[in-house]
Amino acid sequence: MAKTAVFLAVFCTAGINATALLAGTPPPPWTAYGVAWAATFVVFFQMRVCDEHKDHAADTQYRPERPVPRGLISLVELRWLGGLGVPVAAGLTAAIDPTLLYLLAAVWIWLALMTVEFFVPAWLKARPVPYLVSHMVILPLLTLLVTGLAWARTGEVPDGVGLLLLLSFANGIVLEIGRKLYAPDNERDGVETYSSLWGGKPAAGVWLITVLTAAALTFTIGVSLRAEAVIGPAVLLGLLLAFFAALDFSEALNDASQRRIDRVAGLWVLLTYAGLAAAPLVAP
Secondary structure (H helix, E strand, C coil), X not given: CHHHHHHHHHHHHHHHHHHHHHHCXXXXXXXXXXXXXXHHHHHHHHHHHHXXXXXXXXXXXXXXXXXXXXXXXXXXXXXXXXXXXXXXXXXXHHHHCHHHHHHHHHHHHHHHHHHCHHHCHHHHHCCHHHHHHHHHCHHHHHHHHHHHHHHCCCCCCCCCHHHHHHHHHHHHHHHHHHHCCCCHHHCCCCCCCHHHHHCHHHHHHXXXXXXXXXXXXXXXXXXXXXXHHHHHHHHHHHHHHHHHHHHHHHHHCCHHHHHXXXXXXXXXXXXXXXXXXXXXXXXX
């Protein structure tokens, strides 16, 4: 939770600062940043709650060490906690601009569809790529909500926000693939990974391509913000780390290289959003 809280603080600051620069307006009051963080934190927690329900049968069979199968917390308790987040996120968002509740509702509707696997669970389970893409759509929706806290004052979505949505989608895939690349000795029955689906080396190559895609989007946004001085070094450092992590995983395919590529995936996303968050410091 601590890591998620830090990541979401950087993510929200990046979305709001970049949007304000794109719109040519001053950043909103600090309360908008706080609301963005609180709302996204609630949604991320609710995503975990929904995952626990969706994966309960598989967790009970294949991952009995997890908190819910062990009985440390029940699904009923999780539902109550997730439900309590609804009035919190909605109330805070409405306090900034009630029209943003439509964007928050869109996030929750997509989360509900994800939980029931879009009513085609068997079809999605047999097709990992459509599964990945369909679940990552929630991140652009959440990004639209965050950016809305900056453009709600004008009522117009500034040019360039679409790139921020695409970046959140690409970064989500970087994270998701990165955390599901396992060394052969760590593969487990009932745990679906991209390394078992595609093979270790090809999967690392696909992951690196997603990083390159996210890098191109990040740098393009940096050019639009005229903040290449801070975003360029962040992208370059992230690319170097990603390249060596992918190479290491492809050659070693062991526990250490698995942990490294997972950490670098998270660090990559943090670097890109930190660069965007710092853009106002160098933008003319």
